[in-house]
Amino acid sequence: MKESKVVIIGGGATGVGILRDLSMRGISALLLEQGDLAHGTSSRFHGLLHSGARYAVKDPGSAAECIDENLILKQIAPHCISDTGGWFVQTRDDSPEYVEQWTKACANAHIPISEISPSEACRKEPLMSKDVLRVFEVPDATVDGFKIVWANAKSAKRYGGQFKTYHQAKRLIMENNRVVGVSTKNLLTGEEFMVSCDIVVNASGAWASHVTGSIGIPLDVICDKGTLLAFNQRLFQRVINRLRPSGDGDIFVPHETITILGTTSEFVDSPEENDPQEEEVNKLLEIGRHVLPGIMKNRVIRAFSGIRPLHREDHDVPGVNKEEGRNVSRSFALIDHELQDGIQGLISIVGGKFTTYRLMAEKVSDRVAEKLGSMTPCRTATEDLLPVIPEHLHKKAAQLLPYAPVEKMLERLQEDAESVLTEIQRDPRKGQMLCECEMVSAAEVEKAASDEDTHHLADIRRKTRLGMGTCQGAFCTYRALPLLWDKKEKYDALQDELRNFLNQRWKGIRPVLWGQQLRETELTRAIYASILQVREN
Amino acid sequence: MWDGIIIGGGLAGLIAGIRASERGKHVLIISEGAGSLTYSSGALNFGDVVQLRSRENHPYALIEENVIQAGMDYFQKLFPDYQGVCGRTQTLFTPLGSPRTANIIPSGQNAAVLQDAKRIVLMAPEGMKDFFSKIIKTNLKICYPQCIVDIYPFRISAFEAWHAIGKPVTGMEYARYWQSGPGIAELKRVLAGVTITCSETVVLFPGLATAFSEPLKEVLSETPFPVIEMTSFPPSAGGHNLYNALKQKFKSLGGELLMGTGVQRIELQEKECRKAIVSSKGRPTAFAAHSFILATGGILGGGIEVTAEAAQETLLGLPLYVPAEWTKSEFLGEQPYAHTGIEADSDLRPVDPGTKEVLFENLRVAGRMLAHWDPWTDNCGGGVSLTSGWYAGEKL
Amino acid sequence: MSFEQDKAEILDACIKCSACTAMCPVAAVNPLFPGPKILGPDAERFRLEGLQIGTTLSYYCSKCKTCEITCPSGVKITEMITRAQEDAKMSEGGKTLQFSIRDYLFGRAEYLGKLATVLPGLTNVLLKAPLFRQILEQTLGICSEAPLPAYHTKFETAEKDRKSKKQVVYFPGCFVTYNDPLTGQAIVKVLKHNGYEVIVPPFHCCGTPLEGNGYLREAQETAKKNLALMEPYMRAGIPLITGCTSCGLALREYPGLAESASELQAYDLFEFLWELQERNEFRKDFKDIQVSLGYHSSCHLKAQGIGTPSVRLLRLIPGVQVTDLDQGCCGLSGSYGFKKEKYHTAMQIGKPLFNRVRQGAANSEFQSVITECGGCQVQIRHGSGIETVHPVWVLMQAYGFFQLLSSGRHASSELV
Incomplete structure (x- = not known):
């Protein structure tokens, strides 16, 4: 099978960013992803679009990249970004010397900051600690990892790019020191086949060393596990950072209806080690308390962990403590294996952060284009990620769904909005909220369920936010069953889908099982174990 | 001065209240809100009583076996619309149409x-x-391969306004409608439309709950085929009707039900409870009684509050059994946290887990507040609440 | 704990069980109303994002508070909805001009009362005239079929006799003041009989009608005026008593409005009498009577969280049988059932109650119905045709005072 000049391995932000960039330059590309798009690190972070202020002191290069990309993304992808602004707050425990150092560093990196009075800050954020000494406003924002990844994938598709989810790259195929293709396995059918190409881009993040390892090339990627907490509601209206050298768990990010607190940092041996642990949760609560004094009483709906892929070379800087991944530079590494290992047709991209995904994609695509002799320049910094939603759809949505947050729905659906609204108009029953916590209509879930690249309930969740709210699936899991049943050829048996989904949710609830979420869990068990009599195998 | 105050108006609290009122006691039930019966199927499971009694600390092991039997008998005498025998299970349907079992179920x-x-x-x-x-x-x-299964769609005019805007009608709304005067006539009409193509036809009816409604039972007794009610996804009419029946029974016996307000704290005098201080709007109200029953529904009911650091009984700070291991990996399997609760003596009075000393002479504990059971894996949610509630009411 | 932290915790307490919507009397009869769960805690999470959700539909909420009474998690659902309406009003209204004017007026029961009682005879003639009612419906959206209560000469206490050592302040409320002064006099009589001097300062409306029509801020302003009038008595530790359950609910919440109000002791009449009974101070010099009554507990009494003290107390009277009807909301909810777009909803809400009342009266289970709430009385009479009065009249009869007032009694409760 040979469809494209380039095969990209990894469907996170970087991978889809490359897919879009190459497709826009007219270079044919196919992306392979072993799970669903954005199932890995790109959806398992705090959702912060950095202003760069956080890196200003330690890593001015990174900081400058961040502020540039921050401004670009706000321009090209406004529907994926909520321009909340952010604060850096100095508490009594934070050193005033650092504050001075930081303000200077921000100025050097051209990050605009402005100080506001603690009393005004407390008025604007009533749940925040009253003990803050100084507060600075920065252009931080929040970004939706799912949305931006899907927006890139859909945009790429419009330019002819292709992607295959649940397709695992088993190993690279070499001919005379040149990578000529990828042996691929369709994880849903078990079918194995070869995809041939001129260049392979390894953008598989925490899995990057597995990919190069298949041809014996070592690639030292450190798996830095970061755990985060999701609170039940929007506790703050803007991103709140502690004004101190970066540490664990000191950023609160309001994200849609919830608030995320993160992130811990701990090296682990494999990207599969992503179960959040109780100790990490306790650490987050302990640190978060300084900014959110009522933290023990604010409901945590789940914990989740992502693996940041850090490049070993960055890490091998003398004097860096192995236990603290945060001290490794966040700048990314583009490895042309032709230069490094004498293997042609293979490029790896590791490290970096979500905020700079576009820049990373641009650099990779430049290198690929150069190798393929393409002269077309990159346009991703200027061209809108998605077309504007026409005004009449806003009106139609508001009329058809009188109590739903329709703007959010339109942003999620994008070019599918029209067909979903038409479906609701045809059958008003589908305008009812299937997921009441996150207010997702039956029509929207149905659309996601019937997408060709949706294969599990969890894929629907990532596209729609189903099951991500307060009840964590207690009610909507059941309500999604008929949609799975209607397309049963592509889903597992209902009982299995249901059990797997509940157990996935459980993984994130277990370490935060107290308070109201514990009550919710009791209700959920009553529903599934007793009323529906679903049993573990 | 009340003879007894029961804190918690779920299954355990209401049964206790009914039993005590019937014994001539002047009883007040204070309930934060509707109990969890409304989320239940309406069927009551007792589990394997003999096996569960053999578990040292299980609530069943606290009381005599004949008490369990007596509680069950009492319930059925109270509500003849329920049927079942101790030690035997009845078959009924889940909302997804799979057969399941329970011990006492509404006959329908x-x-x-x-x-x-x-x-x-x-x-x-x-x-x-x-x-x-x-x-x-x-x-x-799958479960009845010998059967032809026909779906019989129908619509009724009462919900046209719902259908017009695509709003679903809940099972409870349907069930409530069938119980009304026009609903009964409509139900007859709908059932008359079902044609019998073979003599062994059975009709399965979702969103219908006939228990406690004489006219509805009469309609179904006249059909040429048996009609079986299905249980519903919560909130469900089956559980809710039972809840209402219990409430009405309690009130008709002269009991008072204070709903929507929690108890702030209990005033104590040495080893006795004296007054329940209720968080009435604006200013608390004190209710004094000779005897108290704590039926505050465990974790789900709010009687046990768990924080990131500890678990505690919310009213009196009674010592709790808390398992060392909190959870297990399989969500729907056994979960140790569910065993959290109050340890009690054979009279259901709370005891110190270490010394087994009775902590309050005039306080009994019932239902989900008791320690050492998991209703969902022991299959005895209804059974423990019913029998412990009945026994607490008997002793009040 | 701060207001905001408290608010956050209350929202967190919702476990999405849907018991509130399952029990909501409005959602049960009006499919357009998404129900308290969606408009309350569900929408609240989006409101925190700055999104106004379902505000227009929220005006179907009758503020009966059944959701709050039902909620097993203590979520203040009605409060959330009311606050959202208030916020929406600040940004942009969700109602038509016609309904806004009407709700503005209904919110101001006190001014309506003052106006109507200048010439109560004329008002009542007008309120009975079909043409006038048609005009009201067309212009203001007040349903022509709705049971608007008749107006009376304003309630005033003539009792100015010797000072008792024991004093109470009586809060008559707009219904007693303008529509049912005889019940007010009966309450004063019963309190006097139990040895209390009854003080009635010139109180304003309690604020509940304002709140019910979405004027939270004005409601608080009115409350503060009343608190000022109450101030000297409050300092002297004199309790404040009302026979109206909606006023009672509002008064009980006054202490939260100002630091200075924290000492306010607001009582429902029967709650107060029950306390006397508990202290053995309640007079039980009852005459021989034989009555059977159906009791309806108003939503706003339930929301007070004090139980049903009138039932408890009346059951002390030999020969009095009280049956708790236990049929939920009557549907009227203050002025909700008077509004043309809500009248039919209100009547449907009350249907199970009306049926129960008619059935009980038909098979002689009881002769008449008692309920503390004036609005419920009007609605039950309208919906069932059965006489419905304040429970204080049972005490009046038991004490042997009923004859004194019986001639004027029925006129007071007559429907237009």
Whole structure:
């Protein structure tokens, strides 16, 4: 099978960013992803679009990249970004010397900051600690990892790019020191086949060393596990950072209806080690308390962990403590294996952060284009990620769904909005909220369920936010069953889908099982174990 | 001064209140809100009583076996619309159309007759929420391969305004309608439309709960085929009707039910409870009583509050049994946290877990507040609440 | 704990069980109303994002508070909805001009009362005239079929006799003041009989009608005026008593409005009498009577969280049988059932109650119905045709005072 000049391995932000960039330059590309798009690190972070202020002191290069990309993304992808602004707050425990150092560093990196009075800050954020000494406003924002990844994938598709989810790259195929293709396995059918190409881009993040390892090339990627907490509601209206050298768990990010607190940092041996642990949760609560004094009483709906892929070379800087991944530079590494290992047709991209995904994609695509002799320049910094939603759809949505947050729905659906609204108009029953916590209509879930690249309930969740709210699936899991049943050829048996989904949710609830979420869990068990009599195998 | 104050108006609290009132006691039940019966199927499970009694600390092991039997008998005498025998289970349907079992069930839910059926007619009310006829049909075909399964869709004019805007009608709304005067007439009409193509036809009806309604039971007794009610996804009419029946029974015996308000704290005098201080709007109200029952529903009911650091009983700070291991990896399997609760003596009075000393002479604990059981894996949610509630009411 | 932290915790307490919507009397009869769960805690999470959700539909909420009474998690659902309406009003209204004017007026029961009682005879003639009612419906959206209560000469206490050592302040409320002064006099009589001097300062409306029509801020302003009038008595530790359950609910919440109000002791009449009974101070010099009554507990009494003290107390009277009807909301909810777009909803809400009342009266289970709430009385009479009065009249009869007032009694409760 040979469809494209380039095969990209990894469907996170970087991978889809490359897919879009190459497709826009007219270079044919196919992306392979072993799970669903954005199932890995790109959806398992705090959702912060950095202003760069956080890196200003330690890593001015990174900081400058961040502020540039921050401004670009706000321009090209406004529907994926909520321009909340952010604060850096100095508490009594934070050193005033650092504050001075930081303000200077921000100025050097051209990050605009402005100080506001603690009393005004407390008025604007009533749940925040009253003990803050100084507060600075920065252009931080929040970004939706799912949305931006899907927006890139859909945009790429419009330019002819292709992607295959649940397709695992088993190993690279070499001919005379040149990578000529990828042996691929369709994880849903078990079918194995070869995809041939001129260049392979390894953008598989925490899995990057597995990919190069298949041809014996070592690639030292450190798996830095970061755990985060999701609170039940929007506790703050803007991103709140502690004004101190970066540490664990000191950023609160309001994200849609919830608030995320993160992130811990701990090296682990494999990207599969992503179960959040109780100790990490306790650490987050302990640190978060300084900014959110009522933290023990604010409901945590789940914990989740992502693996940041850090490049070993960055890490091998003398004097860096192995236990603290945060001290490794966040700048990314583009490895042309032709230069490094004498293997042609293979490029790896590791490290970096979500905020700079576009820049990373641009650099990779430049290198690929150069190798393929393409002269077309990159346009991703200027061209809108998605077309504007026409005004009449806003009106139609508001009329058809009188109590739903329709703007959010339109942003999620994008070019599918029209067909979903038409479906609701045809059958008003589908305008009812299937997921009441996150207010997702039956029509929207149905659309996601019937997408060709949706294969599990969890894929629907990532596209729609189903099951991500307060009840964590207690009610909507059941309500999604008929949609799975209607397309049963592509889903597992209902009982299995249901059990797997509940157990996935459980993984994130277990370490935060107290308070109201514990009550919710009791209700959920009553529903599934007793009323529906679903049993573990 | 009340004879007894029961804190918690769920199954355990209401049964306790009914029993005590029937014994001539002047009883007040204080309930934060509707108990969890409204989320339940309406069927009551007792589990394997003999096996559970052999577990040292299980609530069943606290009381005599004949008390369990007596509680069950009492319930059925109270509500003849329920049927069941201790030690035997009845078959009924889950909302997804799979057969399940329980010990005491509303007679209308009994699915035994399906063993001999040749044809099942699944009634499919238009736009019923959380009702998936195609899935149910598939499940029925798997469990009853000898049967033809027909879906019988129908719509009634009472909910036209709902259908017009695509709003689903909940099972509770349907059930409530069937209980009304026009609903009964309509139900007759709908059932008359079901044609009998073979003599062993059985009709399966979601969103219908006939228990406690004489006219409804009469309608069903006149059909040429047996009609089986299905249990519903919560909130469900089956559980809710039982809740209402318990409430009405309690009130008709002269009991007072204070709803929507929690108890702030209990005033104590040495080893006795004296007054319940209720968080009435604006200013607390004190209610004094000779005797108290704590039936505050455990974790779900709010009687046990768990923080990131500790678990505690909310009213008196009674010592709790808390398992060392909190959870297990399989969500729907056994979960140790569910065993959190108060340890009690054979009179259901709370005891110190270490010394076994009785902590309060005039306080009894019932239902989900008791330690050492998991209703969902022990299959005895209804049984423990019913028997411990009855026993606490008997002793009040 | 701060207001915001408290608010956050209350929202967190919702476990999405849907018991509130399952029990909501409005959602049960009006499919357009998404129900308290969606408009309350579900929408609240989006409101925190700055999104106004379902505000227009929220005006179907009758503020009966059944959701709050039902909620097993203590979520203040009605409060959330009311606050959202208030916020929406600040940004942009969700109602038509016609309904806004009407709700503005209904919110101001006190001014309506003052106006109507200048010439109560004329008002009542007008309120009975079909043409006038048609005009009201067309212009203001007040349903022509709705049971608007008749107006009376304003309630005033003539009792100015010797000072008792024991004093109470009586809060008559707009219904007693303008529509049912005889009940007010009966309450004063019963309190006097139990040895209390009854003080009635010139109180304003309690604020509940304002709140019910979405004027939270004005409601608080009115409350503060009343608190000022109450101030000297409050300092002297004199309790404040009302026979109206909606006023009672509002008064009980006054202490939260100002630091200075924290000492306010607001009582429902029967709650107060029950306390006397508990202290053995309640007079039980009852005459021989034989009555059977159906009791309806108003939503706003339930929301007070004090139980049903009138039932408890009346059951002490030999020969009195009280049956708790236990049928939920009557549907009227203050002025909700008077509004043309809500009248039919209100009547449907009350249907199970009306049926129960008619059935009980038909098979002689009881002769008449008692309920503390004036609005419920009007609605039950309208819906069932059965006489419905304040429970204080049972005490009046038991004490042997009923004859004194019986001639004027029925006129007071007559429907237009």
